[in-house]
Amino acid sequence: MAPWRSPLARALHLNRSLPYARYLQLATVRLDGRPANRTVVFRGFLDRSDRLKFVSDTRSEKFAQIEAQPWAEACWYFPKTREQFRITGTLKAIASDDPDPELQQVRTSSWRELSDSARLQFAWAHPGKPRAADDTFNPPAPSAEVPLPHFCLLLLEPMQVDRLELRGDPQNRTMYTWLEGDRTWSTQAVNP
C-alpha cells in the first residue's frame, strides 16, 4: 500500500462523524483548456490497489473532459483534523461498453452499493440541459442489480499526494511522489 494510505485512513476515521468528510472536490480540464471543479463522493478504493472510486453519469461534462485530458486533481479537506490531501493522477472512466470484465464487475458492484435515490438520478433528464418537466424526475425505480447505461465508474490513479496538516506549529506538509521507474513512492517533507 502507498505510504499516504495510512494518514488518509486515519483522517477518514477521525472525521467519520461528518458525512461530508467523504466529499471531495475533483478538478479536471475542459475541452477549451479552462479548469472545471465539482464535488464528488469518495466510494472507497478499488480492491488491492490505491485507485479511488467515484461514480458519474456519461452525460456529464466531465466524462468528455476525461477522454481528452485524463489528468485530474482531487482536493480533500478534512474539517475535524484540519488537514488537506491534494491527490494528482489520471482518471479512467468505466462505462457500459468497457470491454474489461473485471472492471465491469466493479462497475456493477458500485451500482448495487448506491442508495435508491442515488440510482434514481441516473434515470433523470439530461444533466445541465434546460430544466425538464417535473414528472421526468419521477421515473420508475431502476433495477438495483443492473446499472443503467449512463452510469459509469471513475477510477483515480494517484501519481502524487500532497498532504498538509494545518494543526502543526509549524504546519507539516508531506509530498508523496510515485516514481514510475522504480515502481515505488518517495516521501519528502516540504515547506508548508
Add this chain to the structure above:
Amino acid sequence: MAPWRSPLARALHLNRSLPYARYLQLATVRLDGRPANRTVVFRGFLDRSDRLKFVSDTRSEKFAQIEAQPWAEACWYFPKTREQFRITGTLKAIASDDPDPELQQVRTSSWRELSDSARLQFAWAHPGKPRAADDTFNPPAPSAEVPLPHFCLLLLEPMQVDRLELRGDPQNRTMYTWLEGDRTWSTQAVNP
C-alpha cells in the same frame, strides 16, 4: 449585484457556525496543462463589485499558473444547507508591483485583516521546497501595516455560477451566466 449574490449570502449566513464554510476549492491549470486544486479562504467581496477576494503567496505555484491561464473554477460546498456553488471566472493577482493604487490599497487592507499567525506564514521559507530548519518557521513577526513582498491578493471575477441544491426533491440547479454583450446576467433553471 449579480443574481447569485443573494443565494450565496444566504448560504454563508446559514452556515456561519462552521468556520470551514468559508473555505472553498480553487482549480487552476498548471503550466503543463494538468489541473491543480487547493483549498483557499474566502476573504469577502471587493467593494462595489462581484469579485471574490483570496490571498496568496507569489512563491506558490498558482501565481505562475494564473499568469499563463487566468481561468479558474471555484467549487464551494456548504455542508449545513447541502448546496454547491461552482464559480467559473478569471483570476487576477495583485502583487507588490501592481501599478493600480486602488488595488494596492485593497491589498494592504487584506494584509491588515489577516490574523498574526496568517501574516507570519508569508515570512516562512519558500512553500513546497524541501523542509527548511525549524527556526526558519519562527521569524520575527512582520509589520501588521505593510504587507510583505510575497503577499498577494487574488480577485476572482465570475463569468458563470452553477448552483446546485441537493435538498430539493427533485434537486434544483440554476445556471447564472454573464452576458458580456448585454452587460447583464442570465438566469436559467437546468437539470441537476
